Amino acid sequence: MTPAPPPSRRQPGTDAKEASITAWALAARTGDPDAVDHFVRALHRDVRRYVTFLGADPQSADDLTQDTFLRALGSLHHFEGRSSARTWLLSIARRAVADSIRHDSARPRLAATDDWESAAERTQPRGLPGFDDGVALAELLATLPDERREAFVLTQLLGLPYAEAADVSECPIGTVRSRVARARTSLIEWLNDAERTVPVAAAA
Structure with a gap:
């Protein structure tokens, strides 16, 4: 017996939208430019919001969003639709952020502050x-x-x-x-x- 799906915050009609996005991703594997365009447009905002809330600054968020889609389009031939295209793409975005953090942590820090308490206070709600x-x-x-x-x-x-x-x-x-x-x-x-x-x- 298949277990019931977990509750979600999705609105009515969202499942159909997700199916369409996944269908565009599958069609994009063949090089269909319209499918690629629909796929990117449908998820671009969510990818950028995701990487931003993971801690990316505005410039980095733009770069990481572009990197995510470049990675995705380069590996679309591996996407078989077993998960939604959104889930698959956000997994790629997560790896892009992790790779960026590892890359930045390996670089020498050219600017920093010793006043960590003040820096932390600036992130607090006010x-x-x-x-x-x-x-x-x-x-x-x-x-x-x-x-x-x-x-x-x-x-x-x-x-x-x-x-x-x-x-x-x-x-x-x-x-x-x-x-x-x-x-x-x-x-x-x-x-x-x-x-x-x-x-x-x-x-x-």
Whole structure:
């Protein structure tokens, strides 16, 4: 008996959209330029958001997004549609980010700061207007441990089911659920703290 699929945040019609994207990826294997264009356009925004929330700065995010698609298009002949094209592509994006981090860590640091406390403080939430503010959310996510941030972004922002997020992250589905729950708890706590401090600042 096939187990029931895990609950997801996908909206009605999303499964059909995912099937279309996967179909474009499969068609792109034959060199169909229209299929390649549809495939890239459909997932470009999500790939860029993913690498950005994994810690890439704007310039690096653009480079990593391009690198992801170059890798994907170069290995499309290996894609057989066993997973969704989105899951497959985000797995490639994750490897691109990891390779970039390894490459950067091997290079000598030309600029750095000894004032790590101040640097850390600059990443903390400050005067948050609300959870829907993209900048505020990015700052909050930056304070999460890498694994929790990735799980939250994959499932809550990009809308991947937990099973697919587990495939991308290469960990058990239970681990993804735990990371998301802990990330959500931390974000809610930080937001509540920020909301309590904003009226005080406004009254000063």
